[in-house]
Amino acid sequence: MFACIYVPNFPVAAVLRAEPELQERAVGTLEGRPPLEKIIAVNEKAGRMGIAPGMTKAQAELCADLALRPRSGLQESAAHAALLDCAQSFSPCVEDAACDTALMDLAGMQSLLGPLPEIARAISDRAAALGLAANVAVASNPDAALLAARGLCGAGLCDASLCGAGAPARVGVAVIPPGEEAERLGPLPVEVLFADRLEGEEKKSADRLLETLDRWGVRNLRALAALPEVALSERLGQEGLRLQRLARGAEARTLVPLGEPMVFEEAIELEHPITLLEPLAFLLNRLLEQLCARLATRALATQELQLTLELENYSPFHQPSTIKNQQFLRTLRLPLPMLDARTFLKLLQLDLSAHPPGAPIVRIHLAAAPARMRSAQGGLFLPPSPEPEKLELTLARIAGLVGENKVGALELLDTHHPEGFCMQRFVPEVRQKSVREKDSAPSASSQAEEKSAVTALRRFRPPLRANVTLENGQPVHLVCQKKDVQGSVLWKAGPWRFSGDWWEHEAWSRDEWDVALQSAESLALYRLVHDLLGGGWFVEGTYD
């Protein structure tokens, strides 16, 4: 069995998906150069008001309640991707039949997802969740399913029991049992056979065929199916026979499976530029929810979000490095795959408030790099760990507070440099220890327990500049900008010489001393450093 998902009035459906608040209104889509714009698609409400494709914008604007939107290639491609996501969330074998149509093979699905009517209803519900009002038809061959989906409800094909209570009137679900294709497809008008041939020579030949059939008095598929085959082939050739087989629901073919790489992108083009972050957040929320719904249909998450904002009137003199060709790029890299639109929105808001675009925004493009969902088995006896989504928000907020490079995990570098470390992203992931580590872990931990505590150095960042009095090349008195760290040296050890990176620009060479000074309450130990290249003395830290 095969299923077909068809989105009627696709340009309008793409607009409604991007702007759900227009669902209750009459909407038309315009195409063409001003002032010669024409309506190319309307929703059902607009149709009831007398608006039809082909009308000019001036004619349509006479209707006050009509919302007119320009046709958007970005919105349509996003809606098309969502349609394919919906189909691929049910079946691995999906054919991209047209921009508004997806065919899928349901072989073997019944044991997994239940009877065919339930599958068809589930497909329709999922398409609605992705913001698309789609017709779904199930038949024994792909072309019968396609014709049924395109002519659904208009010719009474729709199974009322299968349509959702809140579904729009033109949206429906139909299941055609094997052997009943000709009977069920019979009432459909012959125009459904040419619905996907809209351009160029194919459109002309389709118009000629339709005209011929109209002259013969053939108005629906039942009449076409009843024509004698020999006579039809004599007049219309092989194309006529193919159309008749389609009308009888007897055309058999295999699907051409979709093999494109998965791309998850959503975009919005704005009529008026946005200058504030708050309205931008509303639009981002909508895009993120659509992206997350699409990722969820494929049981995927994302680890990288790329936000591209197209700017208007940017000044090339104050162009930051993130602005290229009037585009402002921000990339949000996550430590773990996540799928939470609210978390993403908050992270983007924090990021944009820290790095504002600096010019009005005319277009928003959001892309998500798909990743496998993380699977973690929590253990009863494992210590608790922070929830990744919550922690990521917390880290973003703290980074806004203290600075981006000042929060994270430590990583020691392979160097003798005193500040030989770098900050890494903190990932609260329970590390899977290797067998070797597991074997060595108990002994190492027990050794660490047995060992006495290690005296720690407490660094002054930056080191405190000091005036040191020397005697025989050894420090005997110390005066520092910090009042606590000064006085006569009671005890000293050193010097210990260190140097490195002499082959690079930032070479360093120093003598280190451990000195004891008399503090207010007791003895205090400091690390005193003589910078051999710069020639100054510094108190680098205290042993604490």
Add this chain to the structure above:
Amino acid sequence: MSSAVVSTSAALGRPFVFEDESEAEVESLASASRASLDRTAEGGCPHMGFPMARLVQSTIKNQPSKIPPASVTPASRLEIRPAPEMVSSGIAAIDALAGGLPRGCVTEICGPASSGRTTLLLAALAAATRRGEFCVLVDSCDALDPQSAAAAGLELDRLLWVRCGESTSQKKSPLLAPRTREKWGTRTAANQSEHCLEQVLRATDLLLESGGFGMIVLDLGDLPPQAARRIPLTTWFRFRRAIERTPTVLLAIEQQPIAGSCSSLLLRLGVLSTQYAVRSSNETFVEQAAGAECEATQELRPAHAQLLTGLRIQAELIHSRLERKPMRSVIFAARTAWAG
């Protein structure tokens, strides 16, 4: 011994609403209270003359039927807070002294510079990360030395380090890039302390809200005591409340105690002496200990013949909510990483 807790309004028999017929009674009780207060002011015994306590006692004795049953909760049925779980501090002597560090409580460790606070801090963090917990260090003055942390056995990928203070661009170390030195920022010390403190408190609030950490350490060790004391007590109450019933240990390192009654455990550290090794004539190291008073004798030895090998630290248990015992102390040794 059994006791009972009675709310005053319940003792009157009308928890919050006085009816018309009881107004006279209330008036008489109020006048009795005023008279009692007057007696107390005149010099009577303050306990015996406390009007509300007497009122409650007399109501319980004379009119038990007026007390709604739900208003009286026997002490035996009151919720008893279980003793917190104690975890190892990483130093056996401290564990022996205080029983470890309590989960879900605030622990304060105070002491002057070079008193061993950071040593204890790193030992506690190392013990926590060895248990598999994730920890946070909110570093008010960006004072953590990564090499010391690694030497203490801390699993660095389990530690979240929040470095408060000025941004890196504002404080470039003169030792790191001699040829690209910059002048220090013009922020005054007082302003800097306030800035750091604000960052510490806001970061801690966020981390406590996030949850899931085994240990959160507030390192206020380099902040002047005057600045640290500006943290309102309500903030400490909030912190204590946030970690209650969680397995989080909140550890505060400071120069003087500042959390007041919010801390469940207060330890004071101080260094007793410095341990050092002297190279003797037969090329072996001899360990010695130097206090502040005996340093004059060391002047004759060359500095390069001496090596700092550790500290002897005294830890004093000042206050513990968990056990009512007199103040006591313990001494432990901390060795330098290069002493072996």
